[in-house]
Amino acid sequence: MTQRLTARQQNVYDFIVKTMGEYGYPPTRAEIARALGFRSPNAAEEHLRALERKGAIRIIRNTSRGIRLPAAETPDEPSAESPQGLPIIGEVAAGSPILAAEHIDRYCPLPAEYFTPRADYLLRVRGLSMQDAGILEGDLLAVHRTERVRDGQIVVARLEDDVTVKRFRRRGHRVQLLAENADFAPIDIDLRTQALEIEGVGVGVIRGGNGQALS
Structure with a gap:
């Protein structure tokens, strides 16, 4: 992370890490809102964008689970992905x-x-x-x-x-x-x-x- 997180941003970040650790994939905005008591997924989206600006996460647009942790993006083994997909x-x-x-x-x-x-x-x-x-x-x-x-x-x-x-x-x-x-x-x-x-x-x-x- 490149900048200090607020307490609420840290809560969101910790929930993302916990979800990815338990299930292998990130939460949706609705799941974040429900777990942390936000009134709507839009509130979760605002926190996610703040986390992205601070370098804590990376957001892939137009996907409901498009949240990535930069520290976790280097795989243990090389991917079999080719230019063909x-x-x-x-x-x-x-x-x-x-x-x-x-x-x-x-x-x-x-x-x-x-x-x-x-x-x-x-x-x-x-x-x-x-x-x-x-x-x-x-x-x-x-x-x-x-x-x-x-x-x-x-x-x-x-x-x-x-x-x-x-x-x-x-x-x-x-x-x-x-x-x-x-x-x-x-x-x-x-x-x-x-x-x-x-x-x-x-x-x-x-x-x-x-x-x-x-x-």
Whole structure:
């Protein structure tokens, strides 16, 4: 930050950091207003613009969650984004890297910075196991590549020969990959005897793979 924040601006900034830490994406203006007791989203917008002027955040125009933290914009790993856009990953062959060229169906002309943390690729969703989380068959899940994951995050996990999208929960050496659909049982993993790789965490969804991102 380049300038000192007022107490109210600090509250807004702290809420943004908290939301991004817990959910992987920034809050909307309405969510900020509701959480901090503002009378309208316009009041939240005024504070956001003040934070931007002071260098605490960066605002991406015309998106409801277009808030970025400059300190968080350098990814842990290089992004797979190319001049063509984000790669869309279809079927993943057993044992091969998820970003192998043969897995890339096409590219989506959406900037990696649309998502927070920035997306490295889009994974086409198969099946309905995550439908109650709003992730449906044929959607594109925006994924940030990382092996660091917290309980409750939606992850792309590789278990033996399968790549799956599930909610992550860990208790000691035991992990559960949880579906968001009562018709699907949890996947139980004992890390002492089974290999589990985290390919990334979900940071957004594009409905139906048609390029319309959900914020």
